[in-house]
Amino acid sequence: MCPYLDNLSFGPEIENPEDVLMNNSWFLTNQFLLEVIFHNRMKRYECLTNDSSIASAVFVPFYVGLDMSLYLWGFNITERDSASLALVKWLSEKPEWKRMWGRDHFLVAGRIAWDFRRQSDNESDWGSKLRFLPESKNMSMLSIESSSWNNDYAIPYPTCFHPSKDSEIFQWQDRMRRQKRRYLFSFAGAPRPEYQNSIRGKIIDQCLASKNQCKLLDCNYGATNCDNPVNDLGEWKINLNETLLRIPEDRISALREEVIKLIPRVVYAGSRSRSETLEDSFDLAVKGILERIKSVRGMIREGKDSSIGFADGDDYKYTFPPYGDGI
Template sequence: MSKLLSKKQPSAAVPWIEKEKYQKNKDPYFKFLVNPHFRYTALLFVFLSLWFLFQVFWFPPTKTHYAATTVSAVTTTTSYGVHQNPRTTVTLSSPKCNGRVSVYVYNLPEEFNVGLLQDCSHLNVYTNMCPHVANRGLGQPLDNMELGLSDVNPWFATHQFIAEMIFHARVENHPCRTWDPSKATLFYVPFYGGLHVSSKFQEQNHTTRDALAVRLADYLEDQPSWREHYGKDHFIALGRTSWDFMRTDSGPDFGANCLLNLPPVKNMSVLTVERNPWQGSNQHGIPYPSYFHPSTSDQMLTWQRMLRRSNRPYLFSFIGAPRKGVDKAAIRDEMIKQCAESTRCKLLQCNHGNPKCYNPAEILRVMRESQFCLQAPGDSFTRRSTFDSILSGCIPVFFSRHTAYTQYAWFLPEKTSEYSVYIDEQGNGSKRIEAELSKISEEEVERMRATVIDMIPRLTYAHPNASSTDLGFEDAVDVALDALAHHVRTKI
């Protein structure tokens, strides 16, 4: 892949001067060159001048103000649709603590978070989580992305259900963190509830399965900060869907515990990758983590520039496997069938253990080559693929409103048609997906893709070690904290 940023080198086209031409006795005009003090001063001046030119041309300044985003593109048409050749000016805003947010982080007993990691191989009944909890939840570094980034690697094989660990790491290093509870507007309870519940999915004894959640509720009710507002200014972040924490005696048992049904937790705000659209009044959707965790604004801007220049030969694509069950199987089978029959669709089937489906570089490559990415509901309404799609600059196509529209109100534009396409899975449009997408004009596709690419910073979890001065944009944690602070003010 070609370099995105050209680096201008100082000119070396200075003619060589032979030594004997300027010997001491040949030209009195140059006698001062033999003065050692002058030569030292001259050499120092030349060195500093060259260093200044190196700084100017090698490290171009980065503008930082996200509110004023300007996109100017020259568009050419390929046989499959729009190909952008953009001239872009993108600016980002630096995250600062503006006084609206002051978050206190509870120092919980280790059994509620880091203590769970000591047995990481048993944190999930289906997979060994030890590689995934590494690097504060980012997972293993990815070295095969070939994305033209030359500084600190921002790419990791991040597990889709690990947001609670990344959120914890980010808040611990956040500029709005306070160590004084009397000055806090928010109280963060860093409970690794998703990792714990996934380790107990096969536990038959409900009392044993619920025990840690019950102990957390008891612990919080004993805290002075809790009693002041009865937890209304407290929140937790969970890396799994709300359904994993809402078991009832009358409903089916899928291995969930009762965390979100406990009275103290109902007083709190709950951040989760999928909320219950009907009973989750205190639940707020946060993005699934993808693979990109930048630590500087330059990394983010470089990636966005690359996406705007990418060639997208396919009209649409689908990445996924068939599902069991009448409703889930029907729409997925239809997508796989239509995509396989179309020359304008890129299909990556994930059944039979296809290794490409476990390769982040392959997943993002398919999406970067597509104008639209089909987002069928997964095992539940939402799926991580939605955020992989946006990270790739691919316009998401939804078939259920609960896949995104009722989930991530803090993060996505209110006008859904600005960044996505909706095709009702029960309607006739789902039977002719290619025809529906072909109706959208090239100009509209270009506008929607520009919006999608502009959305990437606020849907990304930045690297936990990023400093507020270098980051240069508001990430998913910044957006969540600001929206949560506003929400809490309306409750208290």
């Protein structure tokens, strides 16, 4: 892990002998270092203050994911929960906590939110119970994958692209627009043969059956940056090849342009001057959490109970429109 802490935790710079990538913008970034990347960026945030009494929010620079990584395998729940219990005890004793009882506090995790939501004290259960601790329920958490609770929010995984100037983003967007697309669709993942209802497995089968229409990046064979979601079980009745072929070319071009427009919003930029105009993942995450805390503060001013719904479970967070003709 230590080599990945270079360059403000972006990792070692990727060698580019054939000029495939833009110089000084691509790094071997480890996805689990998001919390360190975020902290390093926060240190340079232009609105930081040392006076907590005037702060709009309190960022908690606890590397919750890195701590959890040390104890996920082969350790009992006492060891897995130790740092979390110490953290909330320390926070709740601070004067800043009592201002909003922690609802203006937030932290960032470089692991999925479910790693911190162990729902029992059975030794065989996964993860820690950080997010079920009473004090932690009053805080918000930004993580690489969210949960169905209202105080967990998903922010992008760190990519290997960390542009230091807007011009580098514009250059990459232009390159993506000119890129020749040889495949109708692509899929990155690894099969889960132990689960017969795995949607992932059905997509992989369709991808392989489509011959030259689909490009499969098989994460079983050394792909280090594949994301294999845990909860992919369900009913799947879609033929991807037939469905995607029905989409008109002009619609495809419009959809592709929307994805290209998202590039600045899903990367964590390098050091930038204040004259830069684009907002990256960090900017949008901070803006979003400040809006969240502002709304909670407004409820308090109106005499409402800000705890209502703050940390409730909400399965509708994962409700999506039907597939098919709506694409």
